[in-house]
Amino acid sequence: MTNKTPLIALSGQQNAGKSTLFNLLTGARQHIANYPGVTVDKKYGYFSYQNQSYQAVDLPGTYSLSSFSLEERVARDFLCVENPDLVINVVDAANLKRSLHLTVQLLEMECPTVLTLNMMDVADKQGLKIDTDCLSQRLSIPVVTTIGRKGEGREVLYDIIQAHTVGKVVAAADTHRSSVRHQHLPYYPALAGAMAKLDAALFPLMTKITELPYHWLQLKLLENDTQITGKLAELLPEAELTSLSNMAKEQRALFEQQHETSINDYIAAQREAFVQSLLSAALTVTPRQGPTLSQQIDKLVLNRFLAPVFLILTVFLIYQLAIVQGYKLTNYTWPYLASLREWIAALLPEAGFLFDPYTRSLGLWIADSANTLLNYVPIFMILFALIAILEDSGYMARIAFVIDKVLHRFGLHGQSTLPMILSGVFAGGCAVPGIMATKGIPDHRARMATILTVPFMNCLAKVPLYTLLVGIFFEQDKALMMFYISTMTIIAALLVAKLLSVTVLRGEESAPFVIELPRYNLPTIRAVLTRSVERTWIYIKKVGTIVVAVSVIIFTLLQYPGLPDERTAFYQQRSEQAINRFNKAMNDNPYLELAQGEQLVSLMNYYNDFKRAKLNAKGAAASKAVNETFKQRDPGLFPFVKAPKGDKLAKKANRALRKLASARKSIRREIKEERLSHSLLGSIGRSLEPVTQFAGFDWKINVALLSSFAARESSVATLGVLFQQEDDQNTTLEERMGNQSNNLTSLTAVAMILFFALYPPCLATMIMVRVQTGQYRWMVLALVFPTALGLGVASAAYSLGLALDISGIAMMSGVYFTGLTLLLIVGLYPALRRKQHPTIQPISHDNHGAL
Structure with a gap:
């Protein structure tokens, strides 16, 4: 028995039950973080078996260990650098053909691997009989069968983990690893000459590249894997790397000349033939009669005419349960938050008659800001639970499939749908969880475009200002204005996404993606609640700390220099x-x-x-x-x-x-x-008037919009303070702002609505952009570009409206239909359409993994 805590990595494709097995092994002893330098979640946990502690890591779900997607790079970098003691390769037993490709690559990386056939109950129902002994013998690795959601197979898996990590078969494992490489993996006879030349070049460098699997490294050099070249640049001098790269390039050219195909295609074909030979020996299929349940359901939900209906109903249900019902729950949670504020107030110095101690003012300001965040926790709990249900049931993939054909014309992705829903497609979301949800988008360019455009959606915090302005200036056209507001942000987001994808995002990686249609499954309560709590807690930790920092900054800007x-x-x-x-x-x-x-x-x-x-x-x-x-x-x-x-x-x-x-x-x-009015923030508002006057904004509106940068809700509250109550009157904010003496017109209201709709994301969302992209330049772009766009559109609408002497509703209609026309031109005109990624026909779990 060793004192070292063995490291166990769980690797597998999406929808194979990997996370379910991880939860089964670790229980509640798990944590979530980000891999250094990237935005993919790293879930790690601990468990004990027979007085031995283990650390487990749930790697991102991936189909292969190539370098197409961020998830693939993260998974293989972890396997190379961290060198886990054991890799549990979780595969869907009902889809061995597709799953075993990853298994082969794990073995080529010389990872000590256990093949875990999960969802065996589903395989049995589909008439699939798997000879596990044959698979184990052919691959020369242990093979375990499990049913993760029922907890079956856990003890056997524990025994295998212990046997392969605590020194009981260390010598056998070392001997076995070299034999596996040559006898139980795909053979590439056409690459024998190229491999021999690379072997001669690599052998003198062995001491410098010990962390990279030798045989796998040769294959990756021949495949021209840029990530491996970058890794070698860290390990080798430039001259040696150049010589090695040139040799690999020569061998690729020679191979393509001799065989009229690429090395990558050849390797993929050999792996496919190897997997097919495994299936021929170990898999027996008893054909079942009639379509499966998933196929029957898909006939309805993927029907050309019914699919949009089901999608709209799903979005409506999410809004109804999470936003409407979730907001009602805040009536029950708010008294506890109010009590927390009273408790904090009791700890702070007493208020003065006119002026409070600084520590009291700042403390209560921070408490109120934090309570604003915490008050939305019930909404996020429901949102994330519903998302987990959509993911586990299999319908989330259908949503991406249905909407992808439209979105990819504008540089987005089918999986951009969920972030847009969370951000408030029409009204009522929040951009923070929307940006967090972009982690699942495999296409990096589309993911970046989504991150930079979901803040245009109508989050819940924008609604108060819209309601205020529409109620004051568009009482007779309220329904039409709300329709414009609800849909114009979608138009703006799609146009901006297209613009970004052909300009600043043009050089970003764009990977081919596969739309997988997993079987429909009944989500488990434990899995749904676990993910809901995990994601809400991540939100609270990441944004809660930001709110405290922002509160201090805004408080300072509003307090100083103070009264004369x-x-x-x-x-x-x-x-x-x-x-x-x-x-x-x-x-x-x-x-x-x-x-x-x-x-x-x-x-x-x-x-x-x-x-x-x-x-x-x-x-x-x-x-x-x-x-x-x-x-x-x-x-x-x-x-x-x-x-x-x-x-x-x-x-x-x-x-x-x-x-x-x-x-x-x-x-x-x-x-x-x-x-x-005399604070630093107020002074900034006055200094902006020479620029914002073309949009009809005075210093009061400037201050309100600036304060909303910290939290969108602040805009109405700030306006309520700035448009002061007269001593002898008792009027509402609507009445005060509608007073003609304030020089506010319906054109001003249109300019404010347009600017607010295109305004940069709030500071919490800005920080989330930085967290998810990993770079400050994208955060700066998310600030500067929408500001310029919003001010430009608002100024053009206001100035043109004044010049033409037209009403606000007429100007709003003109802006809306101009944007809609531009959207149709960009989306439908072939000369302007740039294909962002190939759309592959959906893969169904019911065809046993056939690609």
């Missing part, structure tokens, strides 16, 4: 006048003794806490409990907030206190408004 001394003295004088009126009203009242000096500040805070607690109390019992709590907190001050029956002096004190609290609240609000 003369304005501070002015507000101090007003507060003293309010206190004098309070003292006069309390003349000869014995309760006045409890409201003098510092006690008055404590009384005001006690009163505000009581009012807030009463507002949060639900029902008579909760309200009564609040009374008891505050009575115990300070029995002497309680009569001020809840006068006892018959105590006229207490009622008088209560009235005086309410007037003082109202005056204090008014003064504090004015201080906040004045500080905002």
Whole structure:
């Protein structure tokens, strides 16, 4: 027994049950991170068996170990660099033909491998009988049968893991590895000469390339694998690498001249023949009568006319359950978040009469910002659970297949559909989980285009501003405006994706992709809940930390440089006048003794806490409990907030206190408004007016749009502060903004809507762009390009509308149909269409893996 913790890697294709087996082995002892330098998830966990601990890593699902996709590169780099003690190759027993290609490549990499035939129950139902002893003998590796979702085969797998990692068969494994290479793998007779020349060139370099499997390295050099060339550049001097590359290039040219085919195609054909020989010896198929259940379902959901209907219904169901019902759940979670805020407030220094201590203001600002994020957790829990159901059931692949033909004309991918749904195709999503969902897109160029365009979707936080402006300026055309708003972002996203794919993304890798149609399966509750919790927790950790940082920055920009001394003295004088009126009203009242000096500040805070607690109390019992709590907190001050029956002096004190609290609240609000208008952020808003005036934006609108960069919801809240309430009026924000004295028109509203729709993603989403792309340049592009585009479109619409003297709704219609016409031209005109990736006919799990 060794002290080293053996490293176990699980490798396999998507939909083979690899993650199910991983969860079965590790249980709850697992974590998720990113592979260094890339955005593919690394899931790792721990388990114990017979007093031996193991570390397991769930590698990304992949069809091969080539370098076409990010997942393939990550998987094979891990196998080369980390050198796991054992690789559990999880394959779908009902699709051996396609699955065994990966097995062959694992063995060519000289990985100590266990072949795990999962989903044996499905194979039995399909009339497939697999001779595991024959497979084990032909491949010279252990073969285990499992049914992951039922937990069958786990003990046998544990025994195999222990036998091959704890030193019981180490010597046998070392001997076996060299014999496997020559006797139990595909043979490439036409490459014998080329391999011999490479062997002669590589042998002197053996000490420098020890981390790369020797035989596999020869094949990759002949295949002209650029990733391997890059890896060798790190290990070899330039002269040696150049000589080696030139030799491989000469051998490729010679081979193609002699055989009239490429080395890559030849290797693939030899592997196919080897796999076919394995299947002929180990697989017996009893033909079944009639179509399978998956085929019967696909006749409906993939029908040319019914497929769009099912897709729309699925999207509607996701919105209804996650957004509508999930938002209702926030009514139950918010009281807990409110209680958390009260608990934090109690730990911070007490509020002052006019000015609060800096630590209190900052602490509550951060708490409120975090609560804004946490309040959406129920929505994300449901969203991710629904996504897991779509993935596990097999319908997610059908969605990609149905929509791919349209999206790929604009540089996107069928699997771009899910990120768009999560981001709010029509309204109600969030770009952060949308960008996170792009991990599943195999085409790198399409993935980058998706990351940069999903922020154009109408996230839930944009809706308040749309609702406000439509309600003020388009009361008679509300339905038409909401239709324009709901669909124009899709038009913008597709056009931008096309523009990016033929310009800045033109040099990005574009890999061929396979649309796999797995069998329909019934998702398990455990798997769905596990992934929902995992993904929500990742969201909370990544975005929650960002929110804290952003909160501090925005708070600072809104606080400094603060009020001038003369304005501070002015507000101090007003507060003293309010206190004098309070003292006069309390003349000869014995309760006045409890409201003098510092006690008055404590009384005001006690009163505000009581009012807030009463507002949060639900029902008579909760309200009564609040009374008891505050009575115990300070029995002497309680009569001020809840006068006892018959105590006229207490009622008088209560009235005086309410007037003082109202005056204090008014003064504090004015201080906040004045500080905002003269803050750094307010000054920035004024400095932008020479540019934004062409879109009809004054400094107030600029500040509102700038504040929404931190959180979209901030736009309406900031407007509510900037468009101030008159002293002698009590009007709504809609009424104040609609007042003609503010010089706001329906054209201004159109410009704001257009800019807001095309505006850069919020800061949390920007950081997620950086996390997912791994480079700051894409984050900068995601900031600069939408800003220029949004301001340009808004300015053109506003200026043209003024010049033509047309209404806002007419201008909006013109912009919408211009964009729609451009979309149709780009999408349908062959001369402008650039094929982004070949669309391969879908692979069905019901044809036993036939490509």
